[in-house]
Amino acid sequence: xxxxxxxxxxxxxxxxxxxxxxxxxxxxxxxxxxxxxxxxxxxxxxxxxxxxxxxxxxxxxxxxxxxxxxxxxxxxxxxxxxxxxxxxxxxxxxxxxxxxxxxxxxxxxxxxxxxxxxxxxxxxxxxxxxxxx
Amino acid sequence: xxxxxxxxxxxxxxxxxxxxxxxxxxxxxxxxxxxxxxxxxxxxxxxxxxxxxxxxxxxxxxxxxxxxxxxxxxxxxxxxxxxxxxxxxxxxxxxxxxxxxxxxxxxxxxxxxxxxxxxxxxxxxxxxx
Numbered sequence: 678x679x680x681x682x683x684x685x686x687x688x689x690x691x692x693x694x695x696x697x698x699x700x701x702x703x704x705x706x707x708x709x710x711x712x713x714x715x716x717x718x719x720x721x722x723x724x725x726x727x728x729x730x731x732x733x734x735x736x737x738x739x740x741x742x743x744x745x746x747x748x749x750x751x752x753x754x755x756x757x758x759x760x761x762x763x764x765x766x767x768x769x770x771x772x773x774x775x776x777x778x779x780x781x782x783x784x785x786x787x788x789x790x791x792x793x794x795x796x797x798x799x800x801x802x803x804x805x806x807x808x809x810x
Numbered sequence: 811x812x813x814x815x816x817x818x819x820x821x822x823x824x825x826x827x828x829x830x831x832x833x834x835x836x837x838x839x840x841x842x843x844x845x846x847x848x849x850x851x852x853x854x855x856x857x858x859x860x861x862x863x864x865x866x867x868x869x870x871x872x873x874x875x876x877x878x879x880x881x882x883x884x885x886x887x888x889x890x891x892x893x894x895x896x897x898x899x900x901x902x903x904x905x906x907x908x909x910x911x912x913x914x915x916x917x918x919x920x921x922x923x924x925x926x927x928x929x930x931x932x933x934x935x936x937x938x939x
Protein backbone atom coordinates (compact mmCIF):
# COMPACT_ATOMS: atom_id res chain seq x y z
CA UNK A 678 0.00 0.00 0.00
CA UNK A 679 1.28 3.44 -0.95
CA UNK A 680 0.76 5.46 2.18
CA UNK A 681 2.92 8.33 3.36
CA UNK A 682 4.70 8.00 6.68
CA UNK A 683 3.69 11.52 7.64
CA UNK A 684 -0.02 10.95 8.05
CA UNK A 685 -1.45 11.69 11.49
CA UNK A 686 -1.72 8.77 13.88
CA UNK A 687 -5.03 8.06 15.49
CA UNK A 688 -5.25 8.05 18.47
CA UNK A 689 -2.39 10.55 18.72
CA UNK A 690 -0.63 8.93 21.64
CA UNK A 691 1.24 12.01 22.84
CA UNK A 692 -1.89 14.14 23.09
CA UNK A 693 -4.75 11.71 23.65
CA UNK A 694 -5.06 10.32 27.18
CA UNK A 695 -5.84 6.61 26.86
CA UNK A 696 -8.99 5.53 28.70
CA UNK A 697 -8.80 2.75 31.30
CA UNK A 698 -9.82 -0.01 28.90
CA UNK A 699 -7.13 0.98 26.39
CA UNK A 700 -4.52 1.11 29.14
CA UNK A 701 -5.50 -2.39 30.31
CA UNK A 702 -5.42 -3.63 26.72
CA UNK A 703 -1.87 -2.44 26.06
CA UNK A 704 -0.81 -3.66 29.52
CA UNK A 705 -2.08 -7.12 28.59
CA UNK A 706 0.17 -7.07 25.54
CA UNK A 707 3.18 -5.69 27.43
CA UNK A 708 2.85 -8.24 30.25
CA UNK A 709 2.40 -11.01 27.68
CA UNK A 710 5.61 -9.90 25.97
CA UNK A 711 7.39 -9.81 29.32
CA UNK A 712 6.18 -13.27 30.28
CA UNK A 713 7.39 -14.57 26.91
CA UNK A 714 10.85 -13.24 27.73
CA UNK A 715 10.69 -14.64 31.26
CA UNK A 716 9.55 -18.03 29.94
CA UNK A 717 13.16 -18.64 28.84
CA UNK A 718 13.76 -19.34 32.54
CA UNK A 719 11.78 -22.58 32.20
CA UNK A 720 14.15 -24.45 29.82
CA UNK A 721 17.11 -22.78 31.58
CA UNK A 722 16.15 -23.97 35.07
CA UNK A 723 14.93 -27.40 33.93
CA UNK A 724 18.00 -28.15 31.80
CA UNK A 725 20.28 -27.04 34.63
CA UNK A 726 18.40 -29.34 37.01
CA UNK A 727 18.61 -32.24 34.58
CA UNK A 728 22.18 -31.99 33.35
CA UNK A 729 24.18 -29.39 35.27
CA UNK A 730 23.71 -29.08 39.05
CA UNK A 731 26.40 -26.38 39.39
CA UNK A 732 24.63 -24.27 36.77
CA UNK A 733 21.43 -24.65 38.81
CA UNK A 734 23.27 -23.46 41.92
CA UNK A 735 24.45 -20.42 39.93
CA UNK A 736 20.89 -19.66 38.74
CA UNK A 737 19.56 -20.09 42.28
CA UNK A 738 22.22 -17.73 43.65
CA UNK A 739 21.47 -15.08 41.01
CA UNK A 740 17.71 -15.29 41.63
CA UNK A 741 18.30 -14.87 45.38
CA UNK A 742 20.03 -11.50 44.98
CA UNK A 743 18.07 -8.25 45.23
CA UNK A 744 17.99 -7.84 41.45
CA UNK A 745 17.02 -11.49 41.01
CA UNK A 746 14.18 -10.96 43.46
CA UNK A 747 13.14 -7.76 41.67
CA UNK A 748 12.95 -9.72 38.39
CA UNK A 749 10.85 -12.41 40.10
CA UNK A 750 8.51 -9.81 41.63
CA UNK A 751 8.01 -8.23 38.20
CA UNK A 752 7.43 -11.63 36.56
CA UNK A 753 4.89 -12.63 39.22
CA UNK A 754 3.03 -9.30 38.95
CA UNK A 755 2.95 -9.56 35.16
CA UNK A 756 1.85 -13.18 35.27
CA UNK A 757 -0.94 -12.45 37.78
CA UNK A 758 -2.17 -9.48 35.75
CA UNK A 759 -2.05 -11.37 32.44
CA UNK A 760 -3.85 -14.37 33.96
CA UNK A 761 -6.64 -12.28 35.53
CA UNK A 762 -7.03 -10.05 32.49
CA UNK A 763 -6.86 -13.11 30.23
CA UNK A 764 -9.79 -14.57 32.18
CA UNK A 765 -11.61 -11.31 31.42
CA UNK A 766 -10.87 -11.78 27.72
CA UNK A 767 -12.14 -15.38 27.83
CA UNK A 768 -15.42 -14.16 29.39
CA UNK A 769 -15.72 -11.54 26.62
CA UNK A 770 -15.18 -14.28 24.05
CA UNK A 771 -18.43 -15.88 25.23
CA UNK A 772 -20.20 -12.57 24.51
CA UNK A 773 -20.67 -11.64 28.15
CA UNK A 774 -19.73 -8.44 30.03
CA UNK A 775 -18.93 -6.53 26.86
CA UNK A 776 -20.84 -3.35 27.78
CA UNK A 777 -18.48 -0.52 28.73
CA UNK A 778 -19.64 -0.18 32.39
CA UNK A 779 -19.16 -3.95 32.88
CA UNK A 780 -15.73 -3.87 31.25
CA UNK A 781 -14.76 -0.91 33.44
CA UNK A 782 -15.85 -2.73 36.56
CA UNK A 783 -13.99 -5.95 35.71
CA UNK A 784 -11.00 -3.80 34.72
CA UNK A 785 -10.82 -2.17 38.13
CA UNK A 786 -11.25 -5.62 39.71
CA UNK A 787 -8.26 -6.92 37.74
CA UNK A 788 -6.08 -3.99 38.85
CA UNK A 789 -7.10 -4.38 42.48
CA UNK A 790 -6.68 -8.17 42.50
CA UNK A 791 -3.28 -7.95 40.79
CA UNK A 792 -2.00 -5.65 43.52
CA UNK A 793 -3.55 -7.67 46.36
CA UNK A 794 -2.35 -11.05 45.04
CA UNK A 795 1.16 -9.86 44.17
CA UNK A 796 1.67 -8.18 47.55
CA UNK A 797 0.10 -11.17 49.31
CA UNK A 798 2.33 -13.62 47.43
CA UNK A 799 5.55 -11.82 48.36
CA UNK A 800 4.47 -11.29 51.97
CA UNK A 801 4.02 -15.07 52.06
CA UNK A 802 7.46 -15.63 50.55
CA UNK A 803 8.94 -13.31 53.18
CA UNK A 804 7.31 -15.42 55.89
CA UNK A 805 4.79 -12.79 56.89
CA UNK A 806 2.00 -15.30 57.62
CA UNK A 807 4.20 -17.86 59.38
CA UNK A 808 2.82 -16.83 62.77
CA UNK A 809 -0.76 -16.92 61.49
CA UNK A 810 -0.86 -20.28 59.72
CA UNK B 811 -22.39 -6.71 -18.95
CA UNK B 812 -19.86 -5.34 -16.52
CA UNK B 813 -16.68 -3.64 -17.67
CA UNK B 814 -15.16 -3.71 -14.21
CA UNK B 815 -12.92 -6.51 -13.05
CA UNK B 816 -14.43 -8.07 -9.92
CA UNK B 817 -13.00 -6.93 -6.63
CA UNK B 818 -11.60 -9.63 -4.31
CA UNK B 819 -14.72 -9.21 -2.18
CA UNK B 820 -17.05 -9.73 -5.16
CA UNK B 821 -15.31 -12.90 -6.24
CA UNK B 822 -15.31 -14.27 -2.67
CA UNK B 823 -18.95 -13.44 -1.93
CA UNK B 824 -21.40 -16.33 -1.86
CA UNK B 825 -18.80 -19.08 -1.67
CA UNK B 826 -19.16 -19.51 2.06
CA UNK B 827 -16.31 -19.44 4.56
CA UNK B 828 -12.93 -20.92 3.72
CA UNK B 829 -13.47 -23.37 6.63
CA UNK B 830 -10.05 -22.33 7.84
CA UNK B 831 -8.41 -19.28 9.31
CA UNK B 832 -9.57 -19.33 12.89
CA UNK B 833 -6.88 -21.73 14.12
CA UNK B 834 -4.65 -18.96 15.43
CA UNK B 835 -7.48 -17.36 17.41
CA UNK B 836 -8.81 -20.71 18.60
CA UNK B 837 -5.49 -22.21 19.75
CA UNK B 838 -4.67 -18.95 21.53
CA UNK B 839 -7.87 -19.44 23.57
CA UNK B 840 -7.39 -23.19 23.98
CA UNK B 841 -3.88 -22.75 25.39
CA UNK B 842 -5.14 -19.85 27.55
CA UNK B 843 -7.79 -22.11 29.10
CA UNK B 844 -5.16 -24.81 29.68
CA UNK B 845 -2.74 -22.31 31.23
CA UNK B 846 -5.26 -20.99 33.79
CA UNK B 847 -5.09 -24.05 36.09
CA UNK B 848 -1.48 -24.86 35.14
CA UNK B 849 -0.15 -21.42 36.12
CA UNK B 850 -2.07 -21.50 39.41
CA UNK B 851 -0.69 -25.01 40.09
CA UNK B 852 2.90 -23.97 39.29
CA UNK B 853 2.74 -20.83 41.46
CA UNK B 854 1.25 -22.72 44.41
CA UNK B 855 3.72 -25.60 44.01
CA UNK B 856 6.68 -23.19 43.97
CA UNK B 857 5.27 -21.37 47.02
CA UNK B 858 4.79 -24.55 49.02
CA UNK B 859 8.27 -25.87 48.24
CA UNK B 860 9.89 -24.17 51.22
CA UNK B 861 13.44 -24.11 49.87
CA UNK B 862 14.81 -24.16 46.36
CA UNK B 863 17.82 -26.40 46.85
CA UNK B 864 18.85 -28.66 43.98
CA UNK B 865 17.69 -31.85 45.72
CA UNK B 866 14.30 -30.35 46.63
CA UNK B 867 13.62 -29.29 43.05
CA UNK B 868 14.77 -32.65 41.62
CA UNK B 869 12.60 -34.57 44.08
CA UNK B 870 9.60 -32.42 43.21
CA UNK B 871 10.03 -32.56 39.43
CA UNK B 872 10.62 -36.33 39.50
CA UNK B 873 7.16 -36.96 40.93
CA UNK B 874 5.00 -38.33 38.07
CA UNK B 875 2.12 -35.87 38.59
CA UNK B 876 4.48 -32.90 38.71
CA UNK B 877 6.41 -34.15 35.66
CA UNK B 878 3.21 -34.52 33.62
CA UNK B 879 1.96 -31.08 34.66
CA UNK B 880 5.36 -29.50 34.00
CA UNK B 881 5.42 -30.89 30.45
CA UNK B 882 1.81 -29.74 29.93
CA UNK B 883 2.75 -26.27 31.17
CA UNK B 884 5.76 -26.07 28.85
CA UNK B 885 3.66 -27.09 25.84
CA UNK B 886 0.76 -24.72 26.56
CA UNK B 887 3.06 -21.84 27.61
CA UNK B 888 5.35 -21.92 24.57
CA UNK B 889 2.50 -22.43 22.14
CA UNK B 890 0.54 -19.54 23.66
CA UNK B 891 3.69 -17.39 23.76
CA UNK B 892 4.57 -18.08 20.10
CA UNK B 893 1.06 -17.12 18.96
CA UNK B 894 1.05 -13.97 21.10
CA UNK B 895 4.48 -12.82 19.93
CA UNK B 896 3.44 -13.48 16.31
CA UNK B 897 0.55 -11.01 16.65
CA UNK B 898 2.82 -8.40 18.26
CA UNK B 899 5.34 -8.77 15.41
CA UNK B 900 2.58 -8.57 12.79
CA UNK B 901 1.21 -5.40 14.40
CA UNK B 902 4.41 -3.43 14.91
CA UNK B 903 6.90 -4.59 12.27
CA UNK B 904 6.07 -2.86 9.01
CA UNK B 905 8.60 -4.52 6.73
CA UNK B 906 7.18 -7.80 5.43
CA UNK B 907 10.62 -9.40 5.12
CA UNK B 908 11.68 -8.57 8.67
CA UNK B 909 8.21 -9.55 9.91
CA UNK B 910 8.46 -13.03 8.39
CA UNK B 911 12.07 -13.45 9.56
CA UNK B 912 11.15 -12.57 13.15
CA UNK B 913 8.08 -14.82 13.17
CA UNK B 914 10.14 -17.76 11.89
CA UNK B 915 12.86 -17.06 14.47
CA UNK B 916 10.28 -16.82 17.28
CA UNK B 917 8.53 -20.04 16.25
CA UNK B 918 11.76 -22.04 15.93
CA UNK B 919 13.08 -20.68 19.25
CA UNK B 920 9.82 -21.67 20.95
CA UNK B 921 9.98 -25.20 19.54
CA UNK B 922 13.53 -25.40 20.89
CA UNK B 923 12.50 -24.11 24.35
CA UNK B 924 9.66 -26.62 24.52
CA UNK B 925 11.88 -29.54 23.46
CA UNK B 926 14.61 -28.63 25.98
CA UNK B 927 12.02 -28.27 28.78
CA UNK B 928 10.28 -31.55 27.97
CA UNK B 929 13.49 -33.53 27.55
CA UNK B 930 14.85 -32.14 30.85
CA UNK B 931 11.67 -33.11 32.72
CA UNK B 932 11.75 -36.58 31.17
CA UNK B 933 15.38 -37.01 32.19
CA UNK B 934 14.61 -35.98 35.77
CA UNK B 935 11.42 -38.05 35.99
CA UNK B 936 12.75 -41.21 34.34
CA UNK B 937 16.17 -40.92 35.97
CA UNK B 938 18.06 -41.83 32.81
CA UNK B 939 21.75 -40.99 32.68
